Amino acid sequence: MAPAGATALHSSLCSLSPHKPSSPNSQQPNTQLSPTKPKSLLQKHPLYTPTHTKLSLEFKEKILCLEIMGVDSGKALSVNPDLRTATMESIHSIISFLHSKGIQQNDLPRILGMCPKILTSSIKYELGPVFDFLSQDLKVPDRSFRRVINKCPRLLTSSVKDQLKPALFYLQRLGFKDLSALAYQDSVLLVSNVERTLIPKLKFLVNLGFSKEETRDMVLRCPALLTFSIDNNFQPKLEFFVEVMGRKLEELKEFPQYFAFSLENRIKPRHMEIVQSGINMPLSLMLRSTDDEFRELIKRKTGG
Template identity: 40%
Template sequence: MVIKWRCPKQTLPPSCDTGFQKKLLYLESIGIDSFSFIENHPTLITTSLTDIKSTVEYITAMDFTAIEFRRMVGMCPEILTTNVSDIIPVFTFLHREVHVPCSDIKRVINRRPRLLVCSVSKRLRPTLYFLQSIGIEEVNKHTDLLSCSVEEKFMPRIDYFENGGFSRRDATSMFRRFPQLFCYSIKNNLEPKYSYFVVEMGRDLKELIEFPQYFSFSLENRIKPRHKKCVEMRVCFPLPDLLKTKEVKFHSRLDVFVNSSTPLKTSPLWCAGGNFYE
Protein backbone atom coordinates (compact mmCIF):
# COMPACT_ATOMS: atom_id res chain seq x y z
CA MET A 1 0.00 0.00 0.00
CA VAL A 2 1.22 3.49 -0.86
CA ILE A 3 0.13 6.47 1.21
CA LYS A 4 0.16 9.79 -0.60
CA TRP A 5 0.66 12.78 1.64
CA ARG A 6 -0.78 16.15 0.82
CA CYS A 7 2.57 17.76 1.56
CA PRO A 8 4.49 18.75 -1.62
CA LYS A 9 4.96 15.77 -3.97
CA GLN A 10 5.64 13.37 -1.10
CA THR A 11 4.91 9.68 -1.71
CA LEU A 12 6.05 7.12 0.84
CA PRO A 13 5.62 3.33 1.07
CA PRO A 14 5.47 2.72 4.87
CA SER A 15 5.17 -1.05 4.41
CA CYS A 16 8.73 -1.01 3.04
CA ASP A 17 10.11 1.18 5.77
CA THR A 18 9.80 -0.29 9.26
CA GLY A 19 11.81 2.66 10.63
CA PHE A 20 9.19 5.05 9.36
CA GLN A 21 6.41 2.89 10.79
CA LYS A 22 8.08 2.90 14.19
CA LYS A 23 8.33 6.68 14.02
CA LEU A 24 4.59 6.98 13.34
CA LEU A 25 3.76 4.58 16.16
CA TYR A 26 6.00 6.47 18.58
CA LEU A 27 4.39 9.81 17.75
CA GLU A 28 0.95 8.31 18.24
CA SER A 29 2.07 6.80 21.58
CA ILE A 30 2.88 10.26 22.95
CA GLY A 31 -0.42 11.67 21.73
CA ILE A 32 0.69 13.39 18.53
CA ASP A 33 -1.33 13.03 15.33
CA SER A 34 1.53 11.79 13.16
CA PHE A 35 -0.20 12.13 9.78
CA SER A 36 -1.28 15.72 10.40
CA PHE A 37 2.07 16.59 11.94
CA ILE A 38 4.15 15.28 9.05
CA GLU A 39 1.84 16.95 6.55
CA ASN A 40 2.54 20.33 8.13
CA HIS A 41 6.14 19.66 9.10
CA PRO A 42 7.59 17.21 6.53
CA THR A 43 11.19 17.55 7.78
CA LEU A 44 10.14 15.10 10.49
CA ILE A 45 10.37 12.39 7.83
CA THR A 46 14.15 12.67 7.71
CA THR A 47 14.66 13.06 11.46
CA SER A 48 15.77 9.84 13.13
CA LEU A 49 13.55 8.21 15.73
CA THR A 50 16.50 8.20 18.13
CA ASP A 51 16.84 11.98 17.91
CA ILE A 52 13.09 12.51 18.33
CA LYS A 53 13.02 10.30 21.41
CA SER A 54 16.03 12.08 22.91
CA THR A 55 14.34 15.45 22.48
CA VAL A 56 11.04 14.26 23.96
CA GLU A 57 12.76 12.57 26.90
CA TYR A 58 14.97 15.57 27.66
CA ILE A 59 12.13 18.09 27.66
CA THR A 60 9.71 15.93 29.64
CA ALA A 61 12.49 15.27 32.14
CA MET A 62 12.54 19.04 32.72
CA ASP A 63 9.17 18.57 34.46
CA PHE A 64 6.94 19.34 31.48
CA THR A 65 3.82 17.19 31.48
CA ALA A 66 2.69 15.18 28.44
CA ILE A 67 -0.15 17.65 27.88
CA GLU A 68 2.22 20.62 28.08
CA PHE A 69 4.63 18.97 25.67
CA ARG A 70 1.91 18.27 23.10
CA ARG A 71 0.75 21.88 23.37
CA MET A 72 4.32 23.12 22.87
CA VAL A 73 4.78 20.96 19.79
CA GLY A 74 1.43 22.11 18.47
CA MET A 75 2.58 25.73 18.75
CA CYS A 76 6.09 25.04 17.46
CA PRO A 77 6.44 21.74 15.52
CA GLU A 78 10.16 22.37 14.96
CA ILE A 79 10.80 21.31 18.54
CA LEU A 80 10.52 17.64 17.55
CA THR A 81 13.24 18.00 14.92
CA THR A 82 15.63 20.03 17.09
CA ASN A 83 18.55 18.16 18.64
CA VAL A 84 19.01 18.11 22.39
CA SER A 85 22.48 19.58 21.85
CA ASP A 86 20.79 22.72 20.49
CA ILE A 87 18.12 22.87 23.18
CA ILE A 88 20.38 22.64 26.23
CA PRO A 89 22.13 25.98 25.47
CA VAL A 90 18.72 27.72 25.43
CA PHE A 91 17.95 26.68 29.01
CA THR A 92 21.45 27.71 30.07
CA PHE A 93 21.14 31.07 28.31
CA LEU A 94 17.77 31.86 29.87
CA HIS A 95 19.05 31.13 33.35
CA ARG A 96 22.57 32.56 33.24
CA GLU A 97 22.28 35.50 30.85
CA VAL A 98 18.64 36.52 30.98
CA HIS A 99 18.50 35.75 34.71
CA VAL A 100 15.28 33.79 34.58
CA PRO A 101 14.96 31.96 37.94
CA CYS A 102 14.96 28.17 37.65
CA SER A 103 11.43 28.13 39.06
CA ASP A 104 10.24 30.31 36.15
CA ILE A 105 11.95 28.52 33.24
CA LYS A 106 9.02 26.19 32.70
CA ARG A 107 6.52 29.06 32.62
CA VAL A 108 8.69 30.98 30.15
CA ILE A 109 8.96 28.01 27.77
CA ASN A 110 5.27 27.15 28.04
CA ARG A 111 4.43 30.70 27.10
CA ARG A 112 6.87 30.88 24.19
CA PRO A 113 7.92 27.36 23.02
CA ARG A 114 9.67 28.86 19.98
CA LEU A 115 12.54 29.87 22.26
CA LEU A 116 13.66 26.23 22.23
CA VAL A 117 14.35 26.25 18.48
CA CYS A 118 16.19 29.58 18.38
CA SER A 119 19.95 29.77 18.05
CA VAL A 120 21.51 31.34 21.12
CA SER A 121 24.34 32.95 19.18
CA LYS A 122 22.39 34.04 16.10
CA ARG A 123 19.04 35.09 17.59
CA LEU A 124 18.61 35.02 21.36
CA ARG A 125 21.80 36.74 22.48
CA PRO A 126 21.75 39.51 19.79
CA THR A 127 18.12 40.26 20.71
CA LEU A 128 18.99 40.35 24.40
CA TYR A 129 21.82 42.82 23.76
CA PHE A 130 19.54 45.03 21.66
CA LEU A 131 16.82 45.16 24.31
CA GLN A 132 19.41 46.02 26.93
CA SER A 133 20.94 48.66 24.67
CA ILE A 134 17.67 50.63 24.55
CA GLY A 135 17.35 50.55 28.31
CA ILE A 136 15.19 47.50 29.01
CA GLU A 137 16.96 46.16 32.09
CA GLU A 138 14.66 43.36 33.25
CA VAL A 139 14.48 41.35 30.05
CA ASN A 140 13.53 38.31 32.13
CA LYS A 141 10.07 39.90 32.33
CA HIS A 142 9.83 40.11 28.54
CA THR A 143 11.25 36.77 27.40
CA ASP A 144 8.63 36.50 24.63
CA LEU A 145 10.62 39.10 22.71
CA LEU A 146 13.87 37.12 22.68
CA SER A 147 12.80 34.92 19.76
CA CYS A 148 12.08 37.97 17.59
CA SER A 149 14.39 39.39 14.93
CA VAL A 150 15.82 42.82 15.67
CA GLU A 151 16.15 43.65 11.96
CA GLU A 152 12.84 42.21 10.78
CA LYS A 153 10.55 43.05 13.70
CA PHE A 154 11.98 45.59 16.11
CA MET A 155 13.60 48.15 13.84
CA PRO A 156 10.62 48.54 11.45
CA ARG A 157 8.42 49.47 14.41
CA ILE A 158 10.85 52.01 15.79
CA ASP A 159 11.25 53.43 12.28
CA TYR A 160 7.46 53.65 11.93
CA PHE A 161 7.18 56.00 14.90
CA GLU A 162 10.22 57.98 13.84
CA ASN A 163 8.69 58.50 10.41
CA GLY A 164 5.45 59.50 12.10
CA GLY A 165 6.97 62.51 13.81
CA PHE A 166 8.78 61.20 16.85
CA SER A 167 12.50 61.64 17.38
CA ARG A 168 14.55 58.44 17.52
CA ARG A 169 15.07 59.05 21.22
CA ASP A 170 11.35 59.46 21.93
CA ALA A 171 10.41 56.49 19.77
CA THR A 172 12.92 54.30 21.58
CA SER A 173 11.64 55.63 24.90
CA MET A 174 8.15 54.35 24.06
CA PHE A 175 9.44 50.82 23.58
CA ARG A 176 11.50 51.03 26.73
CA ARG A 177 8.41 52.05 28.71
CA PHE A 178 6.23 49.38 27.07
CA PRO A 179 8.30 46.58 25.45
CA GLN A 180 5.21 44.66 24.31
CA LEU A 181 4.78 47.42 21.73
CA PHE A 182 7.28 45.45 19.65
CA CYS A 183 4.70 42.68 19.25
CA TYR A 184 1.97 44.77 17.64
CA SER A 185 1.30 44.74 13.92
CA ILE A 186 2.12 48.00 12.18
CA LYS A 187 -0.72 47.64 9.68
CA ASN A 188 -3.43 46.23 11.95
CA ASN A 189 -2.62 47.99 15.22
CA LEU A 190 -0.10 50.82 15.28
CA GLU A 191 -1.17 52.52 12.06
CA PRO A 192 -4.96 52.76 12.64
CA LYS A 193 -4.59 53.70 16.32
CA TYR A 194 -1.91 56.30 15.64
CA SER A 195 -3.99 57.78 12.83
CA TYR A 196 -7.05 58.00 15.06
CA PHE A 197 -5.02 59.60 17.85
CA VAL A 198 -3.62 62.30 15.55
CA VAL A 199 -6.57 62.96 13.23
CA GLU A 200 -9.64 62.35 15.37
CA MET A 201 -8.42 62.91 18.91
CA GLY A 202 -5.99 65.70 18.00
CA ARG A 203 -3.92 65.16 21.11
CA ASP A 204 -0.27 65.93 21.80
CA LEU A 205 2.25 63.25 20.75
CA LYS A 206 3.91 63.72 24.13
CA GLU A 207 1.01 61.77 25.62
CA LEU A 208 1.93 58.70 23.56
CA ILE A 209 5.55 58.99 24.63
CA GLU A 210 4.43 58.96 28.26
CA PHE A 211 1.67 56.38 27.77
CA PRO A 212 2.52 54.00 24.89
CA GLN A 213 0.14 51.49 26.49
CA TYR A 214 -2.47 53.36 24.46
CA PHE A 215 -1.78 50.88 21.66
CA SER A 216 -2.76 47.94 23.86
CA PHE A 217 -6.40 49.05 24.03
CA SER A 218 -9.06 48.13 21.49
CA LEU A 219 -9.69 50.91 19.00
CA GLU A 220 -13.32 49.98 18.42
CA ASN A 221 -14.30 48.83 21.90
CA ARG A 222 -12.41 51.22 24.14
CA ILE A 223 -10.61 54.12 22.45
CA LYS A 224 -13.30 55.35 20.04
CA PRO A 225 -16.35 55.06 22.29
CA ARG A 226 -14.66 56.73 25.25
CA HIS A 227 -13.20 59.52 23.15
CA LYS A 228 -16.58 60.18 21.53
CA LYS A 229 -18.27 60.21 24.93
CA CYS A 230 -15.78 62.78 26.18
CA VAL A 231 -16.28 64.93 23.07
CA GLU A 232 -20.02 64.75 23.62
CA MET A 233 -19.61 65.83 27.26
CA ARG A 234 -16.86 68.35 26.38
CA VAL A 235 -14.46 66.67 28.78
CA CYS A 236 -10.78 65.83 28.36
CA PHE A 237 -9.27 63.18 30.61
CA PRO A 238 -5.53 62.41 30.70
CA LEU A 239 -4.88 59.45 28.39
CA PRO A 240 -4.30 56.85 31.18
CA ASP A 241 -7.52 57.90 32.95
CA LEU A 242 -9.40 57.80 29.66
CA LEU A 243 -8.40 54.22 28.87
CA LYS A 244 -7.26 52.35 31.98
CA THR A 245 -10.28 53.10 34.16
CA LYS A 246 -12.89 50.34 34.32
CA GLU A 247 -16.19 51.05 32.59
CA VAL A 248 -18.34 51.76 35.65
CA LYS A 249 -15.71 53.96 37.25
CA PHE A 250 -15.10 55.81 33.98
CA HIS A 251 -18.77 56.77 33.62
CA SER A 252 -18.92 57.62 37.31
CA ARG A 253 -15.99 60.03 36.93
CA LEU A 254 -17.57 61.47 33.81
CA ASP A 255 -20.84 62.13 35.63
CA VAL A 256 -19.08 63.67 38.62
CA PHE A 257 -17.05 65.98 36.43
CA VAL A 258 -19.92 67.06 34.18
CA ASN A 259 -22.11 67.81 37.19
CA SER A 260 -19.42 69.69 39.10
CA SER A 261 -17.82 73.08 38.73
CA THR A 262 -14.77 73.78 36.56
CA PRO A 263 -11.65 72.26 38.19
CA LEU A 264 -8.80 74.28 39.58
CA LYS A 265 -5.76 74.87 37.39
CA THR A 266 -3.81 72.53 39.66
CA SER A 267 -6.15 69.66 38.80
CA PRO A 268 -5.11 67.10 36.13
CA LEU A 269 -8.55 67.67 34.62
CA TRP A 270 -7.96 71.38 34.07
CA CYS A 271 -7.62 70.93 30.32
CA ALA A 272 -11.25 69.80 30.26
CA GLY A 273 -12.30 73.23 31.40
CA GLY A 274 -10.84 74.88 28.34
CA ASN A 275 -11.67 74.72 24.66
CA PHE A 276 -9.84 71.47 23.96
CA TYR A 277 -12.54 70.04 21.72
CA GLU A 278 -13.63 73.24 20.07
Protein backbone atom coordinates in the same frame (compact mmCIF):
# COMPACT_ATOMS: atom_id res chain seq x y z
CA MET B 1 19.65 6.97 31.44
CA ALA B 2 16.25 8.24 30.22
CA PRO B 3 13.88 9.60 32.89
CA ALA B 4 11.04 7.35 34.02
CA GLY B 5 8.48 9.70 32.49
CA ALA B 6 10.02 9.33 29.05
CA THR B 7 10.22 5.56 29.41
CA ALA B 8 6.57 5.46 30.36
CA LEU B 9 5.73 7.64 27.37
CA HIS B 10 7.53 5.22 25.08
CA SER B 11 5.99 2.10 26.53
CA SER B 12 2.44 3.21 27.28
CA LEU B 13 1.73 5.94 24.73
CA CYS B 14 3.81 5.33 21.67
CA SER B 15 4.29 1.61 21.36
CA LEU B 16 2.19 -0.41 18.96
CA SER B 17 4.05 -3.65 19.54
CA PRO B 18 1.71 -6.54 20.44
CA HIS B 19 1.61 -7.10 24.19
CA LYS B 20 2.35 -10.52 25.54
CA PRO B 21 -0.59 -12.01 27.45
CA SER B 22 -0.24 -11.80 31.20
CA SER B 23 0.32 -14.90 33.18
CA PRO B 24 -2.91 -16.21 34.80
CA ASN B 25 -1.17 -15.98 38.18
CA SER B 26 0.16 -12.49 37.61
CA GLN B 27 -1.31 -9.82 39.85
CA GLN B 28 0.40 -6.94 38.05
CA PRO B 29 -2.14 -4.54 36.47
CA ASN B 30 -1.66 -3.90 32.77
CA THR B 31 -1.23 -0.14 32.47
CA GLN B 32 -0.27 -0.23 28.77
CA LEU B 33 -2.67 0.59 25.99
CA SER B 34 -4.55 -2.42 24.73
CA PRO B 35 -3.76 -3.54 21.18
CA THR B 36 -7.26 -2.62 20.00
CA LYS B 37 -7.22 0.98 21.21
CA PRO B 38 -4.19 2.11 19.17
CA LYS B 39 -5.63 0.42 16.11
CA SER B 40 -8.93 2.19 16.59
CA LEU B 41 -7.26 5.55 17.13
CA LEU B 42 -5.09 5.12 14.07
CA GLN B 43 -7.95 4.07 11.83
CA LYS B 44 -9.81 7.28 12.69
CA HIS B 45 -6.84 9.42 11.70
CA PRO B 46 -6.99 11.10 8.25
CA LEU B 47 -3.64 9.59 7.23
CA TYR B 48 -4.78 6.09 8.14
CA THR B 49 -7.04 5.37 5.17
CA PRO B 50 -7.19 2.70 2.46
CA THR B 51 -5.11 5.01 0.26
CA HIS B 52 -2.34 5.02 2.84
CA THR B 53 -2.02 1.29 3.41
CA LYS B 54 1.69 1.42 2.56
CA LEU B 55 2.53 3.59 5.54
CA SER B 56 5.09 1.90 7.70
CA LEU B 57 4.22 0.75 11.18
CA GLU B 58 6.71 3.24 12.62
CA PHE B 59 5.04 6.12 10.76
CA LYS B 60 1.63 5.05 12.06
CA GLU B 61 3.15 4.76 15.52
CA LYS B 62 4.50 8.28 15.14
CA ILE B 63 1.04 9.61 14.27
CA LEU B 64 -0.47 7.88 17.29
CA CYS B 65 2.30 9.12 19.59
CA LEU B 66 1.72 12.75 18.54
CA GLU B 67 -2.05 12.48 18.82
CA ILE B 68 -1.96 10.93 22.29
CA MET B 69 0.41 13.67 23.42
CA GLY B 70 -2.26 16.12 22.29
CA VAL B 71 -0.41 17.33 19.19
CA ASP B 72 -2.22 17.64 15.86
CA SER B 73 -0.12 15.21 13.85
CA GLY B 74 -1.37 16.45 10.49
CA LYS B 75 -0.37 20.02 11.28
CA ALA B 76 2.92 18.96 12.87
CA LEU B 77 3.91 16.88 9.84
CA SER B 78 2.92 19.70 7.51
CA VAL B 79 4.83 22.39 9.40
CA ASN B 80 7.82 20.16 10.01
CA PRO B 81 8.26 17.68 7.11
CA ASP B 82 11.42 16.36 8.76
CA LEU B 83 9.15 14.56 11.21
CA ARG B 84 8.27 12.10 8.45
CA THR B 85 11.76 10.62 8.53
CA ALA B 86 12.55 11.15 12.19
CA THR B 87 12.92 7.95 14.18
CA MET B 88 10.79 7.20 17.19
CA GLU B 89 13.98 6.87 19.22
CA SER B 90 15.02 10.45 18.38
CA ILE B 91 11.56 11.77 19.27
CA HIS B 92 11.64 9.91 22.58
CA SER B 93 15.08 11.30 23.39
CA ILE B 94 13.87 14.86 22.83
CA ILE B 95 10.82 14.35 25.02
CA SER B 96 13.06 12.81 27.69
CA PHE B 97 15.36 15.83 27.45
CA LEU B 98 12.46 18.26 27.85
CA HIS B 99 11.24 16.31 30.87
CA SER B 100 14.72 16.52 32.38
CA LYS B 101 14.51 20.31 32.10
CA GLY B 102 11.25 20.46 34.03
CA ILE B 103 8.82 20.51 31.12
CA GLN B 104 5.80 18.48 32.14
CA GLN B 105 3.69 16.15 30.05
CA ASN B 106 0.69 18.47 30.05
CA ASP B 107 2.88 21.28 28.68
CA LEU B 108 3.72 19.37 25.51
CA PRO B 109 0.49 19.86 23.49
CA ARG B 110 0.90 23.64 23.46
CA ILE B 111 4.70 23.72 23.16
CA LEU B 112 4.96 21.11 20.42
CA GLY B 113 1.77 22.29 18.74
CA MET B 114 3.24 25.78 18.37
CA CYS B 115 6.72 24.58 17.49
CA PRO B 116 6.76 21.04 16.02
CA LYS B 117 10.29 21.74 14.80
CA ILE B 118 11.41 20.96 18.36
CA LEU B 119 10.77 17.27 17.71
CA THR B 120 13.53 17.11 15.11
CA SER B 121 15.98 19.52 16.74
CA SER B 122 19.46 18.54 17.86
CA ILE B 123 19.70 18.27 21.62
CA LYS B 124 23.43 18.97 21.56
CA TYR B 125 23.55 21.82 19.05
CA GLU B 126 20.09 23.44 19.32
CA LEU B 127 18.00 22.63 22.40
CA GLY B 128 20.85 22.31 24.91
CA PRO B 129 22.35 25.71 24.03
CA VAL B 130 18.96 27.38 24.56
CA PHE B 131 18.79 26.15 28.14
CA ASP B 132 22.42 27.19 28.63
CA PHE B 133 21.45 30.66 27.36
CA LEU B 134 18.54 30.83 29.82
CA SER B 135 20.78 29.80 32.67
CA GLN B 136 23.95 31.74 31.87
CA ASP B 137 22.74 34.84 30.02
CA LEU B 138 19.29 35.40 31.55
CA LYS B 139 20.15 33.92 34.96
CA VAL B 140 17.08 31.71 34.98
CA PRO B 141 17.31 29.00 37.67
CA ASP B 142 16.72 25.42 36.54
CA ARG B 143 13.44 25.23 38.45
CA SER B 144 12.05 28.11 36.35
CA PHE B 145 12.85 26.72 32.89
CA ARG B 146 9.29 25.45 32.59
CA ARG B 147 7.80 28.87 33.26
CA VAL B 148 9.98 30.56 30.66
CA ILE B 149 9.43 27.96 27.93
CA ASN B 150 5.68 27.92 28.49
CA LYS B 151 5.67 31.69 28.15
CA CYS B 152 7.54 31.56 24.82
CA PRO B 153 7.99 28.09 23.23
CA ARG B 154 9.67 29.73 20.22
CA LEU B 155 12.79 30.09 22.34
CA LEU B 156 13.42 26.40 21.71
CA THR B 157 13.49 26.90 17.95
CA SER B 158 15.69 30.00 18.00
CA SER B 159 19.41 29.95 17.35
CA VAL B 160 21.36 31.14 20.36
CA LYS B 161 24.21 32.47 18.23
CA ASP B 162 22.18 34.04 15.41
CA GLN B 163 19.03 35.14 17.24
CA LEU B 164 18.87 35.08 21.03
CA LYS B 165 22.24 36.60 21.91
CA PRO B 166 22.08 39.37 19.26
CA ALA B 167 18.56 40.28 20.39
CA LEU B 168 19.58 40.34 24.05
CA PHE B 169 22.60 42.51 23.26
CA TYR B 170 20.47 44.96 21.27
CA LEU B 171 17.77 45.14 23.93
CA GLN B 172 20.33 45.75 26.65
CA ARG B 173 21.82 48.58 24.60
CA LEU B 174 18.32 50.07 24.39
CA GLY B 175 18.10 50.02 28.17
CA PHE B 176 16.42 46.72 29.02
CA LYS B 177 18.41 45.89 32.14
CA ASP B 178 15.92 43.70 33.99
CA LEU B 179 16.83 40.15 32.94
CA SER B 180 13.91 38.71 34.89
CA ALA B 181 11.45 40.83 32.92
CA LEU B 182 13.01 39.69 29.65
CA ALA B 183 12.84 36.06 30.71
CA TYR B 184 9.40 35.90 32.27
CA GLN B 185 7.40 38.73 30.67
CA ASP B 186 8.96 40.01 27.45
CA SER B 187 10.70 36.90 26.13
CA VAL B 188 8.96 37.35 22.77
CA LEU B 189 11.39 40.23 22.18
CA LEU B 190 14.28 37.76 22.30
CA VAL B 191 12.84 35.78 19.39
CA SER B 192 12.13 38.95 17.36
CA ASN B 193 14.54 39.70 14.55
CA VAL B 194 16.55 42.83 15.31
CA GLU B 195 16.84 44.10 11.73
CA ARG B 196 13.39 43.14 10.47
CA THR B 197 11.24 43.58 13.57
CA LEU B 198 12.72 45.66 16.37
CA ILE B 199 14.52 48.43 14.49
CA PRO B 200 11.61 49.24 12.09
CA LYS B 201 9.26 49.83 15.07
CA LEU B 202 11.72 52.27 16.61
CA LYS B 203 12.22 54.06 13.31
CA PHE B 204 8.46 54.42 12.86
CA LEU B 205 8.12 56.11 16.24
CA VAL B 206 11.10 58.40 15.57
CA ASN B 207 9.58 59.37 12.22
CA LEU B 208 6.43 60.52 14.03
CA GLY B 209 8.49 63.27 15.57
CA PHE B 210 9.70 61.68 18.79
CA SER B 211 13.38 61.96 19.61
CA LYS B 212 15.48 58.81 19.91
CA GLU B 213 15.57 59.30 23.68
CA GLU B 214 11.80 59.74 23.87
CA THR B 215 11.29 56.66 21.71
CA ARG B 216 13.64 54.67 23.92
CA ASP B 217 11.71 55.71 27.03
CA MET B 218 8.42 54.77 25.38
CA VAL B 219 9.48 51.23 24.54
CA LEU B 220 11.03 50.71 27.96
CA ARG B 221 7.72 51.66 29.56
CA CYS B 222 5.72 49.62 27.06
CA PRO B 223 7.90 46.82 25.59
CA ALA B 224 4.92 45.53 23.61
CA LEU B 225 5.46 48.45 21.22
CA LEU B 226 8.29 46.42 19.71
CA THR B 227 5.88 43.59 18.84
CA PHE B 228 3.02 45.52 17.22
CA SER B 229 2.48 45.54 13.46
CA ILE B 230 3.10 48.89 11.81
CA ASP B 231 0.41 48.35 9.17
CA ASN B 232 -2.22 46.65 11.35
CA ASN B 233 -1.67 48.45 14.65
CA PHE B 234 0.42 51.60 14.65
CA GLN B 235 -0.88 53.14 11.43
CA PRO B 236 -4.67 52.80 11.92
CA LYS B 237 -4.52 53.74 15.60
CA LEU B 238 -2.32 56.74 14.88
CA GLU B 239 -4.69 57.96 12.16
CA PHE B 240 -7.66 57.66 14.49
CA PHE B 241 -5.74 59.38 17.28
CA VAL B 242 -4.78 62.38 15.15
CA GLU B 243 -7.64 62.71 12.65
CA VAL B 244 -10.66 61.67 14.72
CA MET B 245 -9.67 62.18 18.35
CA GLY B 246 -7.71 65.32 17.53
CA ARG B 247 -5.20 64.70 20.28
CA LYS B 248 -1.56 65.73 20.37
CA LEU B 249 1.37 63.35 19.99
CA GLU B 250 2.63 64.52 23.39
CA GLU B 251 -0.05 62.30 24.93
CA LEU B 252 1.38 59.25 23.19
CA LYS B 253 4.76 60.03 24.66
CA GLU B 254 3.17 60.08 28.11
CA PHE B 255 0.95 57.07 27.47
CA PRO B 256 2.46 54.78 24.79
CA GLN B 257 0.23 51.98 26.09
CA TYR B 258 -2.46 53.50 23.86
CA PHE B 259 -1.28 51.18 21.08
CA ALA B 260 -1.93 48.13 23.25
CA PHE B 261 -5.69 48.70 23.39
CA SER B 262 -8.17 47.46 20.80
CA LEU B 263 -9.17 50.15 18.34
CA GLU B 264 -12.63 48.74 17.67
CA ASN B 265 -13.51 47.40 21.11
CA ARG B 266 -11.95 49.99 23.40
CA ILE B 267 -10.61 53.14 21.80
CA LYS B 268 -13.43 54.01 19.40
CA PRO B 269 -16.42 53.33 21.69
CA ARG B 270 -14.91 55.15 24.65
CA HIS B 271 -13.94 58.11 22.52
CA MET B 272 -17.51 58.31 21.22
CA GLU B 273 -18.92 58.27 24.76
CA ILE B 274 -16.60 61.10 25.76
CA VAL B 275 -17.61 63.14 22.70
CA GLN B 276 -21.31 62.55 23.32
CA SER B 277 -20.87 63.53 26.97
CA GLY B 278 -19.04 66.70 26.00
CA ILE B 279 -16.20 66.16 28.45
CA ASN B 280 -12.42 65.91 28.37
CA MET B 281 -10.52 62.99 29.84
CA PRO B 282 -6.81 62.08 29.92
CA LEU B 283 -5.92 59.30 27.51
CA SER B 284 -4.66 56.98 30.24
CA LEU B 285 -7.80 57.41 32.34
CA MET B 286 -10.02 56.88 29.35
CA LEU B 287 -8.45 53.55 28.40
CA ARG B 288 -7.12 52.04 31.63
CA SER B 289 -10.32 52.25 33.65
CA THR B 290 -12.67 49.29 33.78
CA ASP B 291 -16.11 49.58 32.20
CA ASP B 292 -17.69 50.34 35.58
CA GLU B 293 -15.01 52.87 36.45
CA PHE B 294 -15.35 54.52 33.05
CA ARG B 295 -19.12 54.89 33.43
CA GLU B 296 -18.66 56.33 36.90
CA LEU B 297 -16.12 58.84 35.57
CA ILE B 298 -18.56 59.93 32.86
CA LYS B 299 -21.33 60.25 35.43
CA ARG B 300 -19.26 62.39 37.78
CA LYS B 301 -17.91 64.67 35.07
CA THR B 302 -21.37 65.26 33.60
CA GLY B 303 -23.00 65.65 37.01
CA GLY B 304 -25.33 62.80 36.24
